[in-house]
């Protein structure tokens with residue numbers, strides 16, 4: 001299996017403090033990898049390093065064969081930030097129309113991604129009048145426009161109801177089946193079972209890198225939350 | 237850079253502005269109201285109105301575009317859309333020229349309305365053709381836009397961004413020669429006024445008010461304002477870094 005992402009010795013310094021202390025991992029093509037860990041452990045920082053917007057980075061980060069942040073990657077990598085990054089004073093369709101022009105994809109992609117995130121009926125509505133979960137899905141839709149090969153999603157299911165969460169995970173699965181590599185962060189541990197692989201993070205270090213079942217087997221825990229606690233306690 | 241992305245950005249910025257009806261109304265109506273006010277403040281001195289009316293036509297677009305751009309760009313930074321855009325194929329030039337195109341267009345409309353009212357009903361008497369006046373005013377607007385864009389990179393909040401107006405624009409305004417002739421200033425201040433781009437904007441408008449022909453000095457003023465805008469835009473592009481802390 002090919003690796004979409006290869007990271008070795010990643011160290012990140014933010015505001016004078018080292019927040020990632022030498023992270024190594026790879027992401028396999030066509031897999032969904034979950035990035036789990038407590039608030040402030042460095043998930044967003046890691047994702048920013050992958051998409052090449054993080055400064056103060058040392059180590060090697062290779063994405064789809066190129067150095068992270070290379071110009072050639074900007075059409076091939078989709079990034080959904082933790083706080084939705086869309087224009088509140090534009091309608092859903094206007095937001096997507098703008099990002100479609102920026103990405104250089106045709107307008108029919110707008111309708112297609114709106115279907116994918118279940119917002120097709122709301123195209124004309126101003127984004128600032130949407131609910132939090134709806135705004136998050138508009139932000140997700142902008143990243144789907146260019147059918148990326150790597151999709152980096154920072155807590156995409158926060159604040160969504162169980163039905164929507166199930167539907168979005170079904171969408172992530174279908175994207176992976178079509179060959180897209182996904183890295184999805186979450187601190188909702190019960191979403192972990194939907195991933196092919198899990199990276200557990202704690203205080204700027206990866207403390208586990210395994211499949212969900214492998215993780216449970218290794219720790220003897222009943223769920224991922226238990227496994228995380230067992231690993232955290234063993235490390236302490 | 238790509239024409240497609242630049243045009244899409246300009247259209248997006250204009251759509252956002254259009255949603256804000258009150259701002260559009262203020263942009264168009266305030267200059268007209270202030271000029272009307274001035275006309276009757278100097279009711280008995282039409283010569284004074286003729287003297288300051290032209291420079292004011294240049295100052296309105298400069299100040300409004302400075303404010304609107306610094307707040308718009310700051311918003312783009314704080315809501316994360318700027319960072320999001322910089323992960324896409326959008327070039328920094330696409331964003332800058334998209335903004336310049338959109339706000340240049342707004343300035344064109346703003347100045348045309350203000351000039352039409354000033355030269356028509358208010359009876360402002362300018363020597364130069366209105367087209368030249370509007371051209372200089374639009375260049376001034378682009379200068380204000382470029383400076384606002386630049387300074388917004390150094391503001392963390394909208395409060396700070398708005399304070400940059402008194403901090404960076406008022407000194408230029410005081411020294412530009414509109415309130416006191418520059419010859420009468422302390423030598424150090426006069427030297428300072430010579431490096432402020434707004435001085436040339438106002439100087440150009442004063443020359444156009446008094447004398448209709450495009451002299452070498454008017455051409456110099458136009459060139460300095462245009463050059464300063466380009467310089468400020470180029471520096472502004474340095475503030476749009478893809479990687480941040």
Ligand SMILES: Nc1ncnc2c1ncn2[C@@H]1O[C@H](COP(=O)(O)OP(=O)(O)OP(=O)(O)O)[C@@H](O)[C@H]1O
Pocket residue numbers: 014015016019037038039040041042043044045046082187481
């Ligand atoms: N701009 C910044 N300057 C300095 N330090 C920062 C900055 N942003 C984040 N940090 C610090 O870096 C560490 C990692 O932050 P990060 O946002 O990556 O955490 P996270 O795992 O995504 O947390 P959450 O689950 O709450 O989103 C935190 O200790 C945080 O305080």
Ligand SMILES: [Mg+2]
Pocket residue numbers: 043044045082154
């Ligand atoms: Mg985070």
